[in-house]
Amino acid sequence: MSIEVQNVTFTYQPGTPFATTVLKDVNVDIEEGEFVGLIGHTGSGKSTLIQHLNGLLLPTAGRVLVDGSDTKEKSVRRIIRRKVGLVFQYPEHQLFEETVAKDVAFGPENLGLAQDEIQERVEEALVTVGLPPNEYAKRSPFDLSGGEMRRVAIAGVLAMGPSYLVLDEPTAGLDPRGRDEILGQIAELQQKQGLTVVLVSHSMEDIARLVDRLIIMYQGQVVATGEPRKLFQQADELKELGLGIPQITEFMRQLHQDCPQVSTDILTVDEAVPEILAYLRGQAHA
Amino acid sequence: MLKDITLGQYVPGNSLLHRLDPRTKIIGAMIYIISLFLLKSLVGYAAITIFTLALVLLSALPWSYVLRGIRPVFYIVLFTLVLNFFLTPGETVWQLGPLKVTDEGIRLGIFMGWRLLLLVLSTSLLTLTSSPIALTDGIEYLLRPFKKIGVPAHELAMMMTIALRFIPTLLEETDKIMKAQMARGADFETGNIVKRARGMIPLLVPLFVSAFRRADELATAMEARCYRGGEGRTRLKELHFAGRDFMALAVSTILLVLSVVDRIVS
Amino acid sequence: MAAMFQLDHVSHHYGEGDEGKVALSDINLSISPGEFVAVIGHNGSGKSTLAKHLNALLLPTTGTVLVKGMDTRDSDHLWAIRQTAGMVFQNPDNQMVATAVEEDVAFGPENLGVPTAEIRQRVEAALKIVDMWEFRAAAPHLLSGGQKQRVAIAGVLAMQPEALILDEPTAMLDPSGRREVMDTVVRLNREEGITVVHITHFMEEAVLASRVVVMNDGQVVLDGIPEEVFSHVRKLRSLGLDVPQVTELAQRLSEHEVSLPSGILTVERMVAEICQLKSKM
Numbered sequence: 001m002s003i004e005v006q007n008v009t010f011t012y013q014p015g016t017p018f019a020t021t022v023l024k025d026v027n028v029d030i031e032e033g034e035f036v037g038l039i040g041h042t043g044s045g046k047s048t049l050i051q052h053l054n055g056l057l058l059p060t061a062g063r064v065l066v067d068g069s070d071t072k073e074k075s076v077r078r079i080i081r082r083k084v085g086l087v088f089q090y091p092e093h094q095l096f097e098e099t100v101a102k103d104v105a106f107g108p109e110n111l112g113l114a115q116d117e118i119q120e121r122v123e124e125a126l127v128t129v130g131l132p133p134n135e136y137a138k139r140s141p142f143d144l145s146g147g148e149m150r151r152v153a154i155a156g157v158l159a160m161g162p163s164y165l166v167l168d169e170p171t172a173g174l175d176p177r178g179r180d181e182i183l184g185q186i187a188e189l190q191q192k193q194g195l196t197v198v199l200v201s202h203s204m205e206d207i208a209r210l211v212d213r214l215i216i217m218y219q220g221q222v223v224a225t226g227e228p229r230k231l232f233q234q235a236d237e238l239k240e241l242g243l244g245i246p247q248i249t250e251f252m253r254q255l256h257q258d259c260p261q262v263s264t265d266i267l268t269v270d271e272a273v274p275e276i277l278a279y280l281r282g283q284a285h286a
Numbered sequence: 287m288l289k290d291i292t293l294g295q296y297v298p299g300n301s302l303l304h305r306l307d308p309r310t311k312i313i314g315a316m317i318y319i320i321s322l323f324l325l326k327s328l329v330g331y332a333a334i335t336i337f338t339l340a341l342v343l344l345s346a347l348p349w350s351y352v353l354r355g356i357r358p359v360f361y362i363v364l365f366t367l368v369l370n371f372f373l374t375p376g377e378t379v380w381q382l383g384p385l386k387v388t389d390e391g392i393r394l395g396i397f398m399g400w401r402l403l404l405l406v407l408s409t410s411l412l413t414l415t416s417s418p419i420a421l422t423d424g425i426e427y428l429l430r431p432f433k434k435i436g437v438p439a440h441e442l443a444m445m446m447t448i449a450l451r452f453i454p455t456l457l458e459e460t461d462k463i464m465k466a467q468m469a470r471g472a473d474f475e476t477g478n479i480v481k482r483a484r485g486m487i488p489l490l491v492p493l494f495v496s497a498f499r500r501a502d503e504l505a506t507a508m509e510a511r512c513y514r515g516g517e518g519r520t521r522l523k524e525l526h527f528a529g530r531d532f533m534a535l536a537v538s539t540i541l542l543v544l545s546v547v548d549r550i551v552s
Numbered sequence: 553m554a555a556m557f558q559l560d561h562v563s564h565h566y567g568e569g570d571e572g573k574v575a576l577s578d579i580n581l582s583i584s585p586g587e588f589v590a591v592i593g594h595n596g597s598g599k600s601t602l603a604k605h606l607n608a609l610l611l612p613t614t615g616t617v618l619v620k621g622m623d624t625r626d627s628d629h630l631w632a633i634r635q636t637a638g639m640v641f642q643n644p645d646n647q648m649v650a651t652a653v654e655e656d657v658a659f660g661p662e663n664l665g666v667p668t669a670e671i672r673q674r675v676e677a678a679l680k681i682v683d684m685w686e687f688r689a690a691a692p693h694l695l696s697g698g699q700k701q702r703v704a705i706a707g708v709l710a711m712q713p714e715a716l717i718l719d720e721p722t723a724m725l726d727p728s729g730r731r732e733v734m735d736t737v738v739r740l741n742r743e744e745g746i747t748v749v750h751i752t753h754f755m756e757e758a759v760l761a762s763r764v765v766v767m768n769d770g771q772v773v774l775d776g777i778p779e780e781v782f783s784h785v786r787k788l789r790s791l792g793l794d795v796p797q798v799t800e801l802a803q804r805l806s807e808h809e810v811s812l813p814s815g816i817l818t819v820e821r822m823v824a825e826i827c828q829l830k831s832k833m
Binding site for chain 3: 448500504518
């Protein structure tokens with residue numbers, strides 16, 4: 001079970017003077033249970049790529065297979081939209097119902113599920129995003145704080161019961177606490193329920209902390225893919241792509257230039273503490 | 287992408303038509319339309335057609351652009367033509383069952399259709415050669431004398447500017463919300479009218495909420511930049527009549543006079 | 553020298569009477585001309601409400617706010633205050649009025665009744681400062697987020713203000729947009745001497761300021777130079793705020809009896825400190 005993006009090219013308004021190719025021969029596989037980070041400068045094609053994963057956009061050339069079904073097939077589109085949950089940037093802007101529960105139920109209702117199953121899914125989804133149903137279900141989504149609205153919107157996608165969850169900058173505009181809460185919940189979903197997660201983010205610190213594999217895009221192409229630990233070693237190449245590395249990794253890199261004994265493949269503060277302690281106490285491995 | 291749609295289809299350029307003051311062009315277009323409806327004779331129609339084609343040449347616009355402006359009304363013109371053919375009483379030229387085509391009908395149909403084409407052609411010349419900003423400024427200036435009788439000239443112009451500014455933003459937003467709801471299984475494409483209308487709620491409610499939020503924030507931002515209505519405001523671009531504007535207005539007046547003569551004589 | 557902003561016992565309640573939500577409570581703050589103050593705090597801490605008091609978009613429920621000695625409650629001073637203290641907002645789309653960049657920048661001076669010839673000069677100067685002159689004829693919706701915010705800054709500069717209040721101008725931008733905006737703001741403060749009050753929750757931006765004010769529950773809880781404020785790693789964390797990763801590293805190392813000075817904010821400084829420590833061993 002996986003999403004396979006095969007030789008996908010996408011052109012906006014093909015055949016007109018406005019034609020722009022935003023994806024060029026993209027090949028990507030997303031395996032079941034993975035936590036994938038998708039990074040790239042604004043305009044690199046990330047948003048266009050993720051809209052291909054659930055068939056909102058269809059490739060101009062090439063194909064996208066979700067668990068073996070082609071997104072171009074009209075008959076399977078509904079199933080694909082259910083399997084691949086897509087959370088857009090600022091998803092709170094899509095809320096429209098009178099109550100939180102009704103809004104979260106919108107997706108399951110479109111799937112034509114039975115009322116009690118819908119009810120169950122709504123409650124489950126609200127619990128997952130840390131909004132106790134007895135407290136929130138009957139409230140108007142428009143009376144909530146920005147961070148809470150964001151979580152209602154994510155619950156609305158989770159209630160569809162997706163096996164793949166794709167999130168486009170889910171923490172944009174949130175303060176650090178709101179950010180940590182949402183990322184914590186996503187990580188838990190991935191670990192405990194085996195959900196496959198694709199996270200688009202500009203925060204290298206968050207990416208480094210969370211994902212198993214990175215996909216790097218540049219000018220409509222996938223230019224690198226691999227473990228963050230490996231890719232963040234290539235700070236100069238990333239810089240050319242308009243990307244940074246986590247501050248702590250940058251620190252280890254600069255320290256390494258003066259003191260070659262320290263390791264540079266450090267991604268978090270937790271990893272850096274023992275490394276520096278060992279170095280200062282003269283136990284560092286060369 | 288929706289946001290690539292150009293507004294008011296303005297094509298930047300430096301032709302005589304482009305350089306005319308927007309007020310001249312608005313007044314000129316109004317005179318042109320009045321003349322068009324005054325004309326009655328074949329000679330009159332031929333003359334104004336040649337005049338219009340001369341204007342297109344003066345605008346230095348590619349013909350493809352000008353003709354594209356006519357395309358949307360093509361079916362309306364066709365409809366007018368057919369309707370007049372069959373429904374005007376007169377001498378029967380050709381008959382198909384109960385439907386009769388009359389010679390009077392053919393004459394009227396062609397005149398009406400032709401008039402409609404010229405009307406669209408001339409107004410699209412106006413929008414093709416004037417930026418939305420210039421048009422708004424022109425309308426504000428022209429409405430100023432009516433302020434005394436309660437026409438809010440400045441406010442109308444400001445509303446038009448803000449509308450023009452936010453149309454692309456809201457189009458983009460519509461696209462985004464639609465996709466977000468489609469990702470949650472919403473269907474905007476199938477079903478009967480009732481189902482489709484109900485299906486618009488998940489799109490329209492967020493759009494309204496967002497439009498109100500934007501309006502609120504914009505009002506605050508305008509206040510922070512010392513906006514307090516039109517009183518005592520100055521402008522980055524003042525409008526000035528040049529020699530060519532007086533020329534153009536003179537030509538327009540001659541056109542009007544000739545049309546009146548044509549009407550009386552025919 | 554008169555303070556640019558002087559807040560005395562400022563409280564602000566949303567809504568009426570006792571039920572009204574308290575957004576600011578008893579704030580005392582003085583900001584001098586030329587300062588670069590970053591105001592940080594989690595969402596709902598009152599930082600945006602505070603910002604809106606600095607140019608009379610909001611008025612204190614009790615207490616006084618003086619802008620260059622002018623009381624914000626005195627409506628005679630309203631326009632002078634807003635011209636002195638210009639404001640840039642969070643959402644770049646919702647603060648642009650016109651359909652072309654130069655027209656938008658001209659909006660403020662037009663409102664002030666500046667003569668046409670002078671508006672032209674001001675628009676040109678302002679767009680050149682923020683490096684957006686070549687985009688003067690562009691439609692705002694075709695610009696990037698960072699470019700839109702720089703146009704918004706130019707729009708304020710064209711009013712020739714003495715202070716710039718930035719209400720989370722980078723919250724909706726990508727890293728390169730954030731960098732563009734911050735480079736511009738820092739330059740305006742250092743080279744043009746404009747007083748800056750920058751509201752943010754990005755710590756790497758607060759580090760650029762000459763002074764950091766931390767807000768929580770409508771109150772000022774910390775106020776000092778960045779090095780001093782960021783030495784309170786635990787307190788900031790408990791307020792739901794971040795510290796730079798190197799600052800956190802220094803704090804964590806000091807728990808293991810590694811003696812580092814407090815308030816290390818940059819990678820360069822941390823590298824220097826570690827190297828120095830090693831050489832002493």
